[in-house]
Amino acid sequence: MDIGVVGPGAMGTFMAGLLAKENEVTLLGRRDEDIERVEIVGESELSFRVNFTTRAAELNEAELVVISTKAFDTEEAVEEVASHIPSDCSVLSLQNGLKNEEIISRYVGVERTIGGITSHGVTYLEPGKVKHAGKGETVIGAYPKGRVERVKETAELLSSAGIKTEVTDNILGQxxxxxxxxxxxxxxxxxxxxxxxxxxEEKEVLDIVEEAVREAAEVARGYTELPVNDPFEETKKVIESTRDNRSSMLQDIDNKKRTEIDQINGAVVEKGDKTGISVPINRTLYGLVKGLEKKYL
Ligand SMILES: NC(=O)c1ccc[n+]([C@@H]2O[C@H](COP(=O)([O-])OP(=O)(O)OC[C@H]3O[C@@H](n4cnc5c(N)ncnc54)[C@H](OP(=O)(O)O)[C@@H]3O)[C@@H](O)[C@H]2O)c1
Structure with missing residues (x-):
C-alpha cells in the first residue's frame, strides 16, 4: 500500500519505519532532512527504506495518510496535504489532544477521517532514528463514532506492521x-x-490531579459516552504503570518546546465554557503552563 506519514518527529518516524516493512512509505516534513531509511531501536529493532520529501504533492497516490505532527500543527499539516491526496485516501490521527479529528474531518470529510490514540512511547534520537521506549495499546475508530470497513482494514494494516491495534465504535470517547x-x-x-x-506520593498533589480529571470528565459527558466508569481510578492506574516516565509535557518544558496544553487543558476549558460547566482547576493549570511556556517561547 502507498502510505504518507506527515511529521518526521518521534511518532511519525516510528510509524513510517514499521509501516515501511510491507508498504511504500513517504515521510513528509516541513524542513529538508537527510532521511533515506528509518531506524528504530529499543523495544522494536528494525531499519527500512522510506521516501522523504518536503513536497505534499508527492502524496498524490497515497491510500492512507497518518498525521504525526504535534496537535498545534495539525491544521497547517492537513491543509497542506488535503488538496494533493486522492479523493478516497483515508486520514488517520494517532496524536494527543481533542481537536485533531475535528480539524481533519473539516478538510477531508468525516467518512475519510479515522481517529486514534496510542500509548506507545517513542523518543526522537536524530533524523530518521527513534527509540521505541515502551509498548502500549493503540485504538482506532471511525470519527466521531460508528464502525466502517476502512477502519477495520487500517487496524489490520497497523497490526501487521507490529502496532497491535483494536477497533472501537466510540473513538471520540477514547x-x-x-x-x-x-x-x-x-x-x-x-x-x-x-x-x-x-x-x-503527596496527597495534596493527587487531590489537584483528581479535581482536574473529575472536571474534564464532567465536560466530556456533555459530548460523548465515556468508555470508563471512574476516570480518576483510570488515571491512577496510568500513573502507576508509568511511574518512572517523564510526561511528554514535562519533556517539552525541559526542551523549551511548545507543549500541547492548548489541546488538552485548554480544550477542556473551551468545551466547558461552551456547555456552562465550571472547570477552575483546568483553567488554573492551563494558565500556569501557558505562563511557563511564555518564559522561553
Ligand atoms: N512521542 C510519543 O511517545 C507519543 C506517544 C503517543 C502520542 N504522541 C502524540 O503524537 C503526536 C506527535 O508527537 P511527537 O512526539 O512525534 O512530536 P515531535 O517529535 O515534535 O514531532 C512532530 C513532527 O511534526 C513535524 N511537523 C510539524 N508541522 C508539520 C507540517 N506542516 N508538515 C510536516 N511536518 C510537520 C515537526 O517538524 P519540526 O521539527 O519542523 O517542528 C516534527 O518533525 C503528538 O500529538 C503527541 O502527543 C506521541
Whole structure:
C-alpha cells in the first residue's frame, strides 16, 4: 500500500519505519532532512527504506495518510496535504489532544477521517532514528463514532506492521478518555518537574490531579459516552504503570518546546465554557503552563 506519514518527529518516524516493512512509505516534513531509511531501536529493532520529501504533492497516490505532527500543527499539516491526496485516501490521527479529528474531518470529510490514540512511547534520537521506549495499546475508530470497513482494514494494516491495534465504535470517547487522564498528569508533572510516580506520593498533589480529571470528565459527558466508569481510578492506574516516565509535557518544558496544553487543558476549558460547566482547576493549570511556556517561547 502507498502510505504518507506527515511529521518526521518521534511518532511519525516510528510509524513510517514499521509501516515501511510491507508498504511504500513517504515521510513528509516541513524542513529538508537527510532521511533515506528509518531506524528504530529499543523495544522494536528494525531499519527500512522510506521516501522523504518536503513536497505534499508527492502524496498524490497515497491510500492512507497518518498525521504525526504535534496537535498545534495539525491544521497547517492537513491543509497542506488535503488538496494533493486522492479523493478516497483515508486520514488517520494517532496524536494527543481533542481537536485533531475535528480539524481533519473539516478538510477531508468525516467518512475519510479515522481517529486514534496510542500509548506507545517513542523518543526522537536524530533524523530518521527513534527509540521505541515502551509498548502500549493503540485504538482506532471511525470519527466521531460508528464502525466502517476502512477502519477495520487500517487496524489490520497497523497490526501487521507490529502496532497491535483494536477497533472501537466510540473513538471520540477514547480520545476524551486520554485527554481526561492527561489533563491531570501532564500539567502537574510539568509544573512540578517530577516523574509521573510522584503524583501518588503527596496527597495534596493527587487531590489537584483528581479535581482536574473529575472536571474534564464532567465536560466530556456533555459530548460523548465515556468508555470508563471512574476516570480518576483510570488515571491512577496510568500513573502507576508509568511511574518512572517523564510526561511528554514535562519533556517539552525541559526542551523549551511548545507543549500541547492548548489541546488538552485548554480544550477542556473551551468545551466547558461552551456547555456552562465550571472547570477552575483546568483553567488554573492551563494558565500556569501557558505562563511557563511564555518564559522561553
Ligand atoms: N512521542 C510519543 O511517545 C507519543 C506517544 C503517543 C502520542 N504522541 C502524540 O503524537 C503526536 C506527535 O508527537 P511527537 O512526539 O512525534 O512530536 P515531535 O517529535 O515534535 O514531532 C512532530 C513532527 O511534526 C513535524 N511537523 C510539524 N508541522 C508539520 C507540517 N506542516 N508538515 C510536516 N511536518 C510537520 C515537526 O517538524 P519540526 O521539527 O519542523 O517542528 C516534527 O518533525 C503528538 O500529538 C503527541 O502527543 C506521541
Amino acid at each position: 480520545i476524551w478518555k486520554k485527554v481526561i487522564v492527561n489533563s491531570g498528569i501532564n500539567p502537574v508533572t510539568a509544573l512540578l518537574e517530577v516523574k509521573n510516580g510522584l503524583l501518588m
